[in-house]
Amino acid sequence: MSTESPCTLCALARTTGPDHLASLQECEVVLGENQGNLGWCVAILREHAEHMDDLPPERQARVWGDVARVARAIRRVFAAHGEGGGPVRLNYECLGNVVPHIHWHIVPRHEGEPDLRAAVWLRSPEALRGSLTQGERQHLAARLRDALKTL
Numbered sequence: 001m002s003t004e005s006p007c008t009l010c011a012l013a014r015t016t017g018p019d020h021l022a023s024l025q026e027c028e029v030v031l032g033e034n035q036g037n038l039g040w041c042v043a044i045l046r047e048h049a050e051h052m053d054d055l056p057p058e059r060q061a062r063v064w065g066d067v068a069r070v071a072r073a074i075r076r077v078f079a080a081h082g083e084g085g086g087p088v089r090l091n092y093e094c095l096g097n098v099v100p101h102i103h104w105h106i107v108p109r110h111e112g113e114p115d116l117r118a119a120v121w122l123r124s125p126e127a128l129r130g131s132l133t134q135g136e137r138q139h140l141a142a143r144l145r146d147a148l149k150t151l
């Protein structure tokens with residue numbers, strides 16, 4: 001029996017479900033499962049690779065370009081919030097602790113969060129997930145999709 005399990009992010013990068021937002025240079029972008037921070041997006045490298053430094057420098061630059069584009073889209077969608085527009089901060093995280101396939105979390109940190117100086121991962125699973133209805137998720141995904149198209 002094989003101990004290798006299929007990579008869930010390889011599978012997700014090949015699907016275009018309702019959470020899919022854009023196909024960029026190197027990444028597929030999806031609305032994050034967790035929406036405790038509204039607008040949380042995940043940019044998944046289209047092909048399986050575990051370490052950013054394994055990619056040639058030009059691909060690393062394209063991945064970063066994709067991540068920055070997602071950040072701009074988030075700031076456009078939430079333009080009315082935060083000092084000077086947009087979320088007060090964006091957190092960029094490439095962890096790979098749970099799924100070792102390069103993916104970037106782009107996490108907006110909104111005004112009024114009680115723990116703005118702490119990593120979001122310290123929160124409970126329920127707080128991470130948030131309370132968006134399916135309709136609200138689809139509406140937010142559509143706004144982000146539109147912003148990503150026009151950037």
Ligand SMILES: [Zn+2]
Nearest residue numbers: 007010048101
């Ligand atoms: Zn993979």
